[in-house]
Amino acid sequence: MxxxxxxxxxxxxxxxxxxxxxxxxxxxxxxxxxxxxxxxxxxxxxxxxxxxxxxxxxxxxxxxxxxxxxxxxxxxxxxxxxxxxxxxxxxxxxxxxxxxxxxxxxxxxxxxxxxxxxxxxxxxxxxVSSLDWSDITSLFKSKLTQDSVEKSLSEFSSDSHQAGSPGDEALGNKVLKRFKDYGMDPWTDEHFVRIQTSPPSGANKVTFRGKTFAESGFLSYSALGSVQGAILYAYYGQMDDLRRLQDLNINANGRVLLVRAGKISFAEKVANAVSVNASAVLIYPDPADYSFDRETDLFGHVHLGCGDPYTPGFPSFNHTQFPPATSSGLPSIPAQTIRASTAAAIMKEMGGGNPPRGWADGGLQVYKLGGDDDLASVDVNNVLVEKKIHNVFGVIKGFIDADRYVVIGAQRDAWGPGYASSTVGTSLLVELARTITEMKNKNGFKPRRSIVFASWSAGEYGAVGATEWLEGYISSLNMKAFSYISLDGAVTGPTFKASASPLMYDLIQSTLKEVTLPNDPSKNLYSQVVGSNWETAVMEPMKMADSAYPFQTFSGIPSVSFRLTSDKDYSFFGTSLDTKKNLVINVFRVGALVKTAGEIAGNVALRLVHDHLLKMNVEKYSSLIRSQVAQINREVFSLQKSNRIPKTLKMQWLMSAMGSYSRASRRLLTLIQNSDLADTEQCRIINDRIMGVERNLLSPYVSPRESPFRHILLGSGSHTLGALLSHLAAIKDGSAGADIDVLRNQFALTTWTIQSCANALAGNVWEMDNQV
Incomplete structure (x- = not known):
């Protein structure tokens, strides 16, 4: 030319x-x-x-x-x-x-x-796109309207859609059709999972002083059978509560623990009871915590983990050769929910002394700890059945790095209507898919990376559908999925709270500054933050019951789970009363808040697929590692000073690994500041190093079947820094379970996990600064 x-x-x-x-x-x-x-x-x-x-x-x-x-x-x-x-x-x-x-x-x-x-x-x-960030956010807000959100809420509202039921399948087909209408070329995954349902009689039984109470609520994955023991009131069943009883010289061995619902998950309450050799657990909703009728049944599960516990570490596909194994998180004792009226009747007849201060601040008339002669019988006869469940997916493909994607997911099933637990999330999922698809097809938005929309089933049983998908595709997901956004339980009030990977804290902060309050467009969500430290005010630890937890700690995918909530927890989760009527009564302007929740999730997702470099701050883990290592160092110094542990155990290796990560993260930030955003290959290399941080913090030294939550900072098990601290505390207390050799092993494995993460973050082998 x-x-x-x-x-x-x-x-x-x-x-x-x-x-x-x-x-x-x-x-x-x-x-x-x-x-x-x-x-x-x-x-x-x-x-x-x-x-x-x-x-x-x-x-x-x-x-x-x-x-x-x-x-x-x-x-x-x-x-x-x-x-x-x-x-x-x-x-x-x-x-x-x-x-x-x-x-x-x-x-x-x-x-x-x-x-x-x-x-x-x-x-x-x-x-990639002719639209700048302000154009994209303005376009997104204009297309995600309250009217369209409320139409979806009506469409996906259902009275009965328990996992694997016809109602669940019908909702899944609706989601699939909407994805097809958007031109997303959707697909489904089938899984054959085993879950526990209520007994053939429809109720389990609790017998106390000659009176039998038939309870229609149940806890899936409970141990089965009939046990007897003296009832012991243990407040919320937290470990601090059980230690308080030990301080009062009250032995929980062989007792039936009566505990309130709340504070921690049902599974954690039962696991704590097992640790003190209790014979069974009864869980009730105290009227001080739950505002519903005293005859209301509670539903849930007690698997201390995620996914199908009968195929731990393996995907429950129909063609899978299942090993003869069960999850270590299954409880060994029966557990059962009882109504508040049943708890009141039992407590009224109990003896024993008065409970510690604060334990009697509830809605029952009488609170007693229980005596040795307060014998009760607990009969749990749940039925283990196999269910076919469907996960439904759609994708908006990126224009540059199409093989890198963020996953937005929502639980579809529920124990009853599940309006707040699943309807809101499912409606947001399809509305986000519609909005972003329209932006791409009609308005010239061209995302660099892909967005996968996922509708999960069997979420009420411990993120079963999501976990089985992760187990089935783990080898590719933790290399290509760079983030997960959960929409479950997103709206129960006006105040923003979140649990997330530290990598995503900066992104969450910027999102709060860009999303306005539903009742005052002149102010943003960040204006709600009280105090100078926004992280303390907003961020919470991610719990095992959180649907994002397996993505974060099992697959090493940076995740965020957020909600608009109130000071008092929404009390209808896990009941048949989680209806639109109750949500509207308890939450002002539900439709506007659901739209705001959609703007939050959409803003996070769009930023992740729009920017040349992933908006994730690798230095955030430096401060977290430094904080935990400092605690360990103080404990080691104290125990060596008192000759509880040998002075040959050196902190220098763990400290050096911490320093290696800190240096590698700072160098990557310097590279990012000096990078050429027009260089697609360089951006991809940097993004891959960012994506590897979460994955490389999964301990490679434990089995994903035995210890699935392998994240050494946010996971659960003996491989974590938290477990190392607990072991030091056990040595300090003179516990019989303390073992110096085990402690040395914990030090070595955590040190090399951090060092390996630092090496990978540093880049090529000739760029590593390995001082260990």
Whole structure:
């Protein structure tokens, strides 16, 4: 094309037309980029210097024979010039049209011109979308309307959709149809999972002082059978509560623990009871914590884990060869929920002393600890059944890194209507899919990376559907899925709270500053934050019962679970009273709050798929590691001073690994600050290093079947830094379970897990700073 222009210019002007070529080069020593500018005449000189002209210059004695050109008649010359001009005009038009077609036909890389405000230097960069961030957020907010959200809430509301039921399948088909309508080419995954349901009689039984109480509520995955023991009131069943009883010289061995619902999950309450050798657990909703009728049944599960506990570490596909194994998180004692009225009747007849201060602050008339003669019988006869469940998926594919994706997920099943627990999340899921699809198809939004929308089943049994999917595709998911956003239980009040990977804290903070309050568009959600430390006010530890927990601690995928809530927990989860009516009564302006929740999730997802570099701060883990290592160091120093542990156990290796991670994270931030965002390959390399942090904090030294939550900072098990601290506390207390050799092993494995993470974050092997 340029040659054609040059030739025509020579014909008319006799001189070539100069043009300018700009090359953006990266200055790795600072933030300023250098721009190289060359004229065509300079290029001609360079070409001549390397070609025939240079050859003639260095060989002056070489002779050349020249002949005088033959003269042509003026008429022939005119015809020749006219013919040449016609040929080049036709060539010019063909080249122009072909060039224009090429520009229009390439959706993945559009040219954008940027201007540096300081020196007005113009340079060319490569971008995916013609929309900037403010355009994208404005467009997203305009399309995610309250009317459309409320229509989806009505469409996906259902009175009965327990996991694997026809109601659950019907909702799944609705989600699938909506995804198809959006042109997302959706798909489904089938899993065959085992869950416990209520006994054939419809109720389990509790017998106390000759009176039998039939309880329609139940706890899936409880141990089965009939046991007896004296009832012991243990408040909320937390470990602190059980230690309080030990301080009062009350032995829980063989007792039936009566505990309140709340504070911690049902599974944790039962696991704590097992640790003190209790014979069974009865869990009731105290009227002080739950505002519903005293005859209301509670439902839940007691698997201290996620997924199908009868295929631990394996996906429950129909073709899977299942090993003869069960999850270590299954309880060994029966557990049963009882109504508040049953708890009141039992407590009224109990003996024993008065409970510790605060334990009697409830809604029952009488509170007693219980005596040795307060014998009760607990009969649990749940039925283990196999259910076929469906997970439903849709995808919006990215234009640059299509094989990198964020997953947005919502639980679809519920014990009853499940309006707050599942209907809100499912409705938000399909509305986010609709909105972002429209932005892509109609408004020119071109995400760099992909978004996967997932509707899970069997969430009420411990994120079973989600975990089975993770187990089935773990080898690719933890390499390609860079984040998970949970929509479960997203709206129960006006105040924002979240649990997330520390990598995502900065992204959450910026999101709060961009999403406005539903009742006051002049203010953002960040204005709700009380105090100078927003993380303390907003962020909470991610609990095992959280649906995002297996993504974070089993798969090493940075995750966020958020909710708009109130000071008092929504009391209808796990009951048949989780209805639209009760949510509307307890929460003002539900529709507006659901739209706000959608804006939060959408803002996080769009930022992750729009930016050249993932908005994740790897330095956040430096402070968390430093904090825990400092606690360990204090305990080790104290125990060595009192000769409880040998001085040969050195802290220097763990401290060195901590320093390696800190240095690697700082160097990556420096690289990011000096990176060329137009360099697609460099951005991908940096993003892969960011994505690897969470995955590399999973301990490689424990089995995912025996210890599935392998994250050494946020997970659960003997491999974690928290377990190391607990072991030091056990040595300090003189516990029989303390073992110095085990402690040394914990030190070694945690040290090398952190060091390995630091090595991977540093990049190539020749860039590592391994001081251990």
């Amino acid at each position: 340029d040659q054609a222009r040059s030739t025509i210019s020579k014909i008319f002007n006799g001189e070539p037309r100069s043009y300018t070529r700009f090359n953006l080069t990266q200055n790795m020593e600072g933030d300023n980029s250098q721009v190289e500018m060359k004229l065509s005449s300079d290029m001609d000189e360079e070409v001549g210097g390397n070609g025939v002209g240079e050859h003639a210059k260095h060989h002056p004695h070489q002779s050349y024979t020249t002949t005088k050109p033959q003269q042509r008649p003026p008429r022939n010359v005119c015809f020749m010039v006219a013919g040449i001009m016609l040929i080049f005009v036709i060539g010019y038009l063909i080249g122009y049209l072909a060039h224009r077609k090429s520009d229009v036909g390439s959706p993945a890389c559009a040219s954008a011109v940027s201007t540096n405000g300081e020196d007005d230097t113009i340079y060319q960069t490569e971008t």
